[in-house]
Amino acid sequence: xxxxxxxxxxxxxxxxxxxxxxxxxxxxxxxxxxxxxxxxxxxxxxxxxxxxxxxxxxxxxxxxxxxxxxxxxxxxxxxxxxxxxxxxxxxxxxxxxxxxxxxxxxxxxxxxxxxxxxxxxxxxxxxxxxxxxxxxxxxxxxxxxxxxxxxxxxxxxxxxxxxxxxxxxxxxxxxxxxxxxxxxxxxxxxxxxxxxxxxxxxxxxxxxxxxxxxxxxxxxxxxxxxxxxxxxxxxxxxxxxxxxxxxxxxxxxxxxxxxxxxxxxxxxxxxxxxxxxxxxxxxxxxxxxxxxxxxxxxxxxxxxxxxxxxxxxxxxxxxxxxx
Numbered sequence: 401x402x403x404x405x406x407x408x409x410x411x412x413x414x415x416x417x418x419x420x421x422x423x424x425x426x427x428x429x430x431x432x433x434x435x436x437x438x439x440x441x442x443x444x445x446x447x448x449x450x451x452x453x454x455x456x457x458x459x460x461x462x463x464x465x466x467x468x469x470x471x472x473x474x475x476x477x478x479x480x481x482x483x484x485x486x487x488x489x490x491x492x493x494x495x496x497x498x499x500x501x502x503x504x505x506x507x508x509x510x511x512x513x514x515x516x517x518x519x520x521x522x523x524x525x526x527x528x529x530x531x532x533x534x535x536x537x538x539x540x541x542x543x544x545x546x547x548x549x550x551x552x553x554x555x556x557x558x559x560x561x562x563x564x565x566x567x568x569x570x571x572x573x574x575x576x577x578x579x580x581x582x583x584x585x586x587x588x589x590x591x592x593x594x595x596x597x598x599x600x601x602x603x604x605x606x607x608x609x610x611x612x613x614x615x616x617x618x619x620x621x622x623x624x625x626x627x628x629x630x631x632x633x634x635x636x637x638x639x640x641x642x643x644x645x646x647x648x649x650x651x652x653x654x655x656x657x658x659x660x661x662x663x664x665x666x667x668x669x670x671x672x673x674x675x676x677x678x679x680x681x682x683x684x685x686x687x688x689x690x691x692x693x694x695x696x697x698x699x700x701x702x703x704x705x706x707x708x709x710x711x712x713x714x715x716x717x718x719x720x721x722x723x
Contacts, residue, residue, distance in 0.1 A: 404449065404631065407432065411440050412449075413550040415624035419453040419588045449630045453588035456544060456561050456620040457581065457718040459493075461571050464509040464720055466493075466539040466564075467516050468669065470502040474532040484527055485714060491519065493717045498637075500708030505637070507539070509720035537672035540564050543654075544621070548661025549633070549680065561620040563718075571618060576601060578722045580609055581619075585719040588622035625716060633680045635710040636687055639673035640694075641703040649701055656697060662690065678710075 404412070410430040414421065423437040430437075444450045459466065484504075488495050494507035510516040524531070541564035573581070579599040583590060592610065596603040613619045628635060645653070657666045657677060665678035681687050687707065695702050 403447075404444065407436070408440055408444060409550045409552075411437060412444065412624060412626060413547065415441075415450070415453070416547050416550070416626075419622040419624050447630065449627055451625045451627055452586050453622065454586050454625050454716060455581070455584040455588045455622050455718070456563070457585065458563050458617055458620055459509050459718055459720060460564050461616065461618045462573070462720075462722070463511050465511070465516075466542075467508045467510060468537045468539050468672070469506045469508070469520075470498075470535045471504045471506065472501070472532045472534070473503045473530050476503065476530055480527075480530060487523070487526060489715055492715065493720060494713070495715055496713045497711040498708050499711055501706060502535075502708060505710070509718075535672065538670040539667050540670060542665060542667040543657065544623075545658065545664050545666070547626070547628075547664055547680070550631075551661075563620065571616060573722070576605065577609055577613065580606060581613070581719055582722065584610075584619070584622070585717055628680050632682050634682065635713075636679050636681065636707055637710060638677040638679060638691070638705065638707045640675040640677075640705045642674040643701050643703050645698075645701045649698065653698060653701075656694065660690070662686070673706075 407430065411426060414426045414429060423441065424434045427434045427437045441450070485495075488506065492506050492508050494505075496505050497503065498505055508516060508519055510519065520536075541562070544561035544563065576599065580595060583595055583598060592603050592606040596606045599606075610619070653675065654666070657663050660679075662679050662681055663677050664680055667676050668674070669676060679687065679690060681690070691705065691707070695705075
């Protein structure tokens with residue numbers, strides 16, 4: 401029997417929609433038993449296909465801005481590379497190794513420009529001698545799409561998560577809210593009973609606080625962090641420079657992104673390219689077909705483009721340290 405099979409892919413897709421839904425709920429949706437889902441989820445974890453379950457948090461509502469840095473190194477030895485990763489893992493929200501124009505992509509959440517500058521200056525002090533070039537951007541908005549390709553292109557377009565829907569504002573959180581978020585960020589399936597035990601409060605309080613965090617759109621969703629390479633997919637980043645486009649064209653471009661089963665993220669950038677897409681395909685040919693399709697659909701609006709391949713995601717967290 402092939403692994404993962406269609407049942408596994410259906411489970412992964414449901415976990416991509418909402419990782420906090422119960423195994424019983426998933427079983428009902430895909431037409432199997434809770435026991436089968438329990439077994440399959442555990443096997444997906446054991447095989448390394450699911451790394452963990454994480455929570456998508458709109459940190460802009462907590463007063464943070466998302467800064468992104470592409471870095472190109474020169475003479476990067478393995479030992480030095482490991483030192484960079486050790487340095488970054490507790491200081492950034494996300495970083496990935498890259499093949500192409502750049503070697504690394506970093507995402508950092510900071511409340512003030514001065515805090516970001518302090519981070520960057522410290523990074524330069526440690527590794528500036530091997531940095532060939534870099535590019536810094538601010539990411540004001542981001543779309544998180546479902547992995548429709550898991551269902552062989554039968555993509556559900558009814559749900560997606562939009563980071564940055566409102567301007568950066570700071571919602572006041574108390575210690576209970578902060579503790580809940582800090583647990584959920586990489587433990588999205590932890591039960592409210594277990595969370596309550598860990599933070600020394602009642603299950604009812606935890607349930608109520610999570611509901612409020614969801615209603616305020618601080619918590620956007622819960623998803624499985626999937627190692628797509630073990631499913632046979634490669635992870636590419638596409639950048640497009642756009643000619644002047646009217647509002648209606650922008651809507652059509654976003655609709656194109658929203659309905660493509662292999663586009664998993666999209667974002668705008670200040671200080672970078674006009675439009676960016678994260679896509680996952682099995683082959684280069686599939687990637688080229690997407691690029692050609694996009695250019696053919698919007699021939700007057702695509703001035704230039706580039707792409708790179710993400711090799712390994714080392715960290716993916718949307719929650720900065722909360723004081």
